[in-house]
Amino acid sequence: MPSNYPGFQYDADRETFSAAKVKALESLLIEKGVITGNTVDTVLGYFETEMGPFNGAKLVARAWVDPDFKARLIADCNAACDELDFPAGMSGAEGEHMRIVENTPAVHNVIVCTLCSCYPWPTLGLPPYWFKDPTFRARVVREPRVVLAEFGVELDESVEVRVWDSSAQIRWWVLPMRPAGTEGMSEEALAALLTPEAMMGVATVQV
Amino acid sequence: MKLQHNLGGLEGLDPINTEVQVFVEPWEQRIFGIHTAMMALSNQLGSSPPQYAIEEVPTTFESFWTWGHLRMGAENMHPFEYFRLRYYEKWLGGISGFFVSEGYITQEELDTRTAEFLASSELAAAPLPQGGEPAIDEQVVKYLREGDSPMRALSAPPKFALGDQVKIKEVNSGEHSRLPGNLKGKIATVIKVYDNAFAYFFPTTDGIGEPMPVYSLAFQAETLWEATTTEPNMIYYNDIFEAYIEAA
Numbered sequence: 001m002p003s004n005y006p007g008f009q010y011d012a013d014r015e016t017f018s019a020a021k022v023k024a025l026e027s028l029l030i031e032k033g034v035i036t037g038n039t040v041d042t043v044l045g046y047f048e049t050e051m052g053p054f055n056g057a058k059l060v061a062r063a064w065v066d067p068d069f070k071a072r073l074i075a076d077c078n079a080a081c082d083e084l085d086f087p088a089g090m091s092g093a094e095g096e097h098m099r100i101v102e103n104t105p106a107v108h109n110v111i112v113c114t115l116c117s118c119y120p121w122p123t124l125g126l127p128p129y130w131f132k133d134p135t136f137r138a139r140v141v142r143e144p145r146v147v148l149a150e151f152g153v154e155l156d157e158s159v160e161v162r163v164w165d166s167s168a169q170i171r172w173w174v175l176p177m178r179p180a181g182t183e184g185m186s187e188e189a190l191a192a193l194l195t196p197e198a199m200m201g202v203a204t205v206q207v
Numbered sequence: 208m209k210l211q212h213n214l215g216g217l218e219g220l221d222p223i224n225t226e227v228q229v230f231v232e233p234w235e236q237r238i239f240g241i242h243t244a245m246m247a248l249s250n251q252l253g254s255s256p257p258q259y260a261i262e263e264v265p266t267t268f269e270s271f272w273t274w275g276h277l278r279m280g281a282e283n284m285h286p287f288e289y290f291r292l293r294y295y296e297k298w299l300g301g302i303s304g305f306f307v308s309e310g311y312i313t314q315e316e317l318d319t320r321t322a323e324f325l326a327s328s329e330l331a332a333a334p335l336p337q338g339g340e341p342a343i344d345e346q347v348v349k350y351l352r353e354g355d356s357p358m359r360a361l362s363a364p365p366k367f368a369l370g371d372q373v374k375i376k377e378v379n380s381g382e383h384s385r386l387p388g389n390l391k392g393k394i395a396t397v398i399k400v401y402d403n404a405f406a407y408f409f410p411t412t413d414g415i416g417e418p419m420p421v422y423s424l425a426f427q428a429e430t431l432w433e434a435t436t437t438e439p440n441m442i443y444y445n446d447i448f449e450a451y452i453e454a455a
Contacts, residue, residue: 008291017321018299019234020331024320025303026237027335028312033267034248036339039347040240046351089352093246096356114215114387116278117294126239129226132294134214136223142216142428145438150223161441165215167385168421168446169357169405197227 050087051095052125056173057194058084059100059123061187064178073100074175081122094171095122101164102175103201108159109174110148110201112140113166120171124196131200141165151202174201181207208380210286213388216432235295242302245272247350248343251408257353265340270309273355275408277301279383357406359418365449367422371397372455375447381412386451393430394455398444399423405448414450421448 011017029035062084063070073080077098081090089095098120101109113119114137119127130136130151140147144161148154155161164172176198182190197203230236248268252259280301281289289297307314324331367373375390385407401421410416424447428437 005287008287010291013325015232015234016325018232018296020324021303021317021321022234022237022241022299023324023331023335024317025299025306025312026241028316028320029241029306030336030339032311033265033339034306034311035241035244035266035268036341036343037335037337038339039244039344040237042344042347043240043243043351044236046348051351087352091356092352092354093243093350094354096354097358115212115385116274116281126229128229129231129294130224133224133226134211134290135220138214138217138220139223141443142218142432142437144441147223151225157440159440161438163441163443165387165443165445167387168448170401170421170423170446195227202225 047121047125051089051092051122053123053194053196053199054191055081055086055090055125056120056123056196056199057191058086058187060175060194060199061190063175064182064190065187070102070175074102077123086122090122093121094118095120096171097169098123098171098173100173100175101162103177105177106158106160107162108148108153108155108201109162109164110140110144111164111166111172111174112137114138114141115167118166118171120173124173124199128196130197130202148202151197153202153204173199175199176201176203176205179205179207208388209282209289211282211284211289212380212384212386215387215389216436218436230295231293232295238295238299238302242277242298243351244343244347245270245302246274246355247347249273252350252355255355256358257349257355259346259349259353261346264342264346266343266346267311270305271409272305273408275383275411276305280305282380282383357408357418359404359406361404361420362418365400365420365422367397367400367420367449367452367454369397369400373397373422373424373452374455376451376453378413378451383411384413385411385415385448386413387445389431390426390445390447393426395424395426395430395445395447397422398425401446407448415448419449421446422452424452 077100078091117127117132198205249272253261377391404418405421406418407415426443
């Protein structure tokens with residue numbers, strides 16, 4: 001018996017159609033007073049300038065140069081955010097309850113949300129596509145070393161891999177290891193080395 | 208239980224797509240912004256801890272819309288459609304369907320305007336309507352800054368303690384669940400009892416909703432997957448609501 005399922009078929013103008021449909025939706029919502037002509041741009045601007053991976057990078061750089069701050073960040077991420085000069089909102093949407101886990105020579109952490117795409121917005125902004133992809137979500141929990149190798153991260157057998165899945169309200173991220181050769185660098189220069197991938201555990205920090 | 212409730216450990220999939228962009232097409236930004244605005248204008252925020260004056264916001268949006276509603280839509284899709292469609296394609300279908308079903312717009316209006324944009328590249332490139340009540344956007348930013356914490360006071364002490372062995376209940380996932388399906392019936396160790404209790408946006412048929420304790424649980428890989436298909440020296444942690452847990 002052949003399957004009744006017609007298969008994964010896409011229209012030739014898949015993206016053109018979605019672009020037209022979302023513009024139709026947004027324009028109707030503006031006309032009907034649901035949102036304004038600036039609402040969507042306001043949301044997007046917030047994540048470009050106020051909440052994004054540049055915030056997480058500052059926190060990690062501070063933790064690298066200040067062991068006491070690192071201890072406080074690991075103990076209570078939200079409280080530690082208040083110590084730095086960030087815009088209001090570090091405990092706002094999708095960051096109400098954040099936790100950070102530290103990578104060491106003995107432990108490597110990686111974050112996943114198998115049910116959807118939970119991500120710490122104030123410290124890392126919005127999730128990249130790899131994090132939202134069902135293939136990553138399905139595979140990393142069972143074979144994290146194989147998955148990490150596909151991202152270019154090769155771990156020694158002695159390293160314990162910890163996979164953290166976000167099924168409740170805690171939003172997780174990773175404090176990566178400070179790379180060798182960065183002694184004496186300023187916090188600003190250290191922050192510039194960080195990527196969202198390093199702060200979710202699928203990359204190491206490169207100089 | 209749907210396949211999308213049970214992704215963890217699925218075999219036979221492709222190599223990882225390591226795409227680092229948040230949006231791979233410009234249109235995806237627009238549906239993300241619409242969804243975020245809906246959450247920021249949702250009617251339950253009047254009883255959220257930040258005490259939003261949501262009834263005074265001059266929007267015509269009067270609905271209850273949260274992550275829970277967006278997720279429930281994705282979980283109710285045909286499982287193969289879930290995999291066929293890209294992330295924000297699922298959002299576009301679910302959100303536009305919601306606005307039609309709630310009567311904010313009609314399907315005919317949406318289809319007609321979509322067809323107009325498809326027929327005319329000039330119209331498709333024209334600016335969006337401008338104007339609207341600035342207080343709407345002020346509420347959207349206020350929501351982004353203040354959030355919607357589900358943390359509440361405990362009404363009863365947690366049933367389990369640090370170090371306890373626990374078993375995940377065999378609940379029916381229903382139309383929306385926060386329990387990864389592959390954990391059902393499995394044994395784990397409590398490594399943290401979170402302070403306070405956590406509500407969920409609305410009651411689900413599988414038992415969450417009212418404030419309850421949440422636990423960080425550690426699962427040994429060999430209790431979840433056949434040993435030859437998993438890896439040594441790894442631990443899988445998950446944050447699990449108390450409703451999903453029983454004594455081992």
